[in-house]
Amino acid sequence: MKTIAFLLHNHFEQAEYEDVNNQLKDKGYKTLLITTNDKKEVQAMQGDVDKSDTFTADVLVEDANVSDYDALILPGGTVNADTIRGNGKAHQIINAIYEAGKPLAVICHAPWVLINTGIAKGKTLTAY
Template sequence: MSLSGKKIAFLVADEGVEQIELTDPWQAVQKEGGRPVLVVGSDSPTVQGFNHLDKADTFDADLSVDRAGVEDYDGLVLPGGVANPDALRTNPQAVTFVKAFLDAGKPVAAICHAPWTLIEADAVRGRTLTSWPSLRTDLGNAGAQWVDQEVVVDTKGPGPLITSRRPDDLPAFSKALAEAF
């Protein structure tokens, strides 16, 4: 598989992102020859990484979501942690950005708590997903079927939806998103 020539957006909130859920998929995209682009939900020039609740590295944002066009990307990755998707789901521009990827039939990959943003984008109804276990009820209430699997690739919608539960699942998640992209 090769992602040569493909641009993949990574949408994060400047409030913080689970670092490993950003860096592992990022490195997988780079390893396959793709170009990851860090899109932030605000005008902040940097994003704070976290190792659970502890501050980790900061990352330079490439552009804000209000300047990003879905047509410029081949896929979207939504890293998790609690703060990142919680902030993104309350950001109308971020929610519109996510929904536009799915409406365009482009693949979207979400790990851990990131399906919260998919719920807000009304993108889970009738689809099978996995997530951090505490989102099971939220996903069910939004019309999704939740399963406890390391990675799920749902192709029932206009574009593939790749979901995963937690950092331990990152090897399978990164492989599945690279294949889908």
């Protein structure tokens, strides 16, 4: 069974995590949640200002092992994506996934991270 990891902080767009997570599970994938937060409880948002549900991460970013994941998804949310852009440990995981040739999916505001990690350099991207 393939394992798909989500990487996020706080104030991520709930639908971009929860809906995608549910669809992957329905298709038989194992999913897990990695956070750059300092605790495992993470806050979802509906839009940029309305707090929504909280979720419990499976792994803190410093304990994540890229070899355990077959793909990585970065949900959006302005604050979430902006926070991950400045997190060196998140960059290490993202770059390791990319360098291993594993799928890397970025949603909404998350492509910002590809600029900060250097992955976007020399590439043409289409994003919302």
